[in-house]
Amino acid sequence: MLGTRVLTAAVALPLAVLAILFLPAMGLAAVVGMLMLAGAWEWAALSGLAERGRVVFTAVAALVMALALGLRESGGPVSSDVVVLGLAAIFWLGAVQLVIRFPAQWNATLGHRPLALAIGLIVLAAPVVAVAYIDQADQGSVLVLLLCLMIWGADTGAYAAGRTLGRHKLVPRVSPGKTMEGAAGGLLTAMIIGALGALVLGLDGWRTLGMAVLGAWIAAISIVGDLTISMFKRSAGVKDSGRLFPGHGGVLDRLDSMLAAAPWFVVGLHLVLQAA
Template sequence: MLSTRILTAAVALPLAVLAIIYLPALGLAMAVGALMLGGAWEWAALSGLGHTGRVAYTVLSAGVMALVLGLRQSDGPVSTDIVVLGLAALFWLCAIGLVIRFPAQWRTTLGRRPLALAIGLVVLAAPVVAVAYIDQADEGPLLVLMLCLMIWGADTGAYAAGRTLGRHKLVPRVSPGKTVEGAAGGLIVAMLVGVLGAFVLDLDGWRTLAMALLGAWIASISIVGDLTISMFKRSAGVKDSGRLFPGHGGVLDRLDSMLAAAPWFVIGLHLVLLAA
């Protein structure tokens, strides 16, 4: 019901903002990690594992997240941050092709349980790593909040534009409800969030443009995250990934965009800093 969705959002969104602002970097990473473990449980279920398998996969995911966070400060030729975020970002680029071609090649890619479970370990750890990485900066909480606002803005803009202007289906074989007009609305709102963020951070003109472009990319790759979880649900024959959030579904239903956006936001921030 719509009232349940609104009530859940009214409770969850302020809690999320307060956590971003007031929790220390490690505390926020652990909070995101707890959500991602819920996502691991659902990812295992969508991959076809039974109860025992889901428990084992969730425990394994917790171990991977703890290991990655524990190794963040260790000396080595390549940072674990870079490895995890790079692999996750690469996967989401590949997922674009899977979404466009669905259901072709599904059975030979994410439809293969071992491959899906292995990829899940990386993509579920990536938001935890990204938040820990971003939050260590001087403007860390503001940047994490900007990431969330880009995602939330894209989702809100897509919903509003899709409901009022939506005519042309985006990827009907994956998600019949999404439209090209809705996607465009999401991109515009996310770009505005990027411009606002640049203003708050007191960035110059070129970096403001770069932040707007980053907003557009975050909105775009967020759609890919959403559609990828939709492919999993269609393959599994379920409507929602879980029931943690009343009226909204499970963790993956709500944080599918974050899975794809978080690693690319970190990469995008580095590119913004390079803008002349």
């Protein structure tokens, strides 16, 4: 199993970096969209839909993504960026309470199928909109890569710190393996990556500090994304959300952090780059 995981990562990571650096903005958004549609199939399954319901939900998710991108490109009065990313960011803040109190509020929130499906349409569209938005900015490819490096670095830092120093459980009712020490290691690693990214982008001292803080926040909210999918899996009684990535599980197993981090990265960029 470990060999399969390593082989999958060895293939997937270079492909991801190449796609980020060399695909045009909408091409990269299309790739992310296809991954999110696979995630929509898994989200529907975790919500308890049968195969026909999963097909319908995935089709509706594709429509929502297309409309969000279309409205953005049309330059119309409705800003799909603000609506989709704003709603997703708000949801992930609320998800903190759900994680802390799990399973107390589950049945009334994400355990309630219509609500879970409605939320899924927004949070699955958000990474697609976020990537299209970021990648069209100045040094957009670098910014998208920085987002991914923050997430990957946080995951790696958390794993290393948790394995060597982990003593205190973070949220044992949701994910018994996660520790406070691991979370701290992930935050520190993402902060360092944020500061290094600011240097590559040529930002000044205060903005470098801001990018470091943004790295810590991305690490923190990515943990919420991870734990939210863990709640879904616990409720559904499954170990993995799918089987798309051998040794790693499904799209939601691998990109759960991206779901939560992408909208907040856009928010954080605005705060940092527009700071006086």
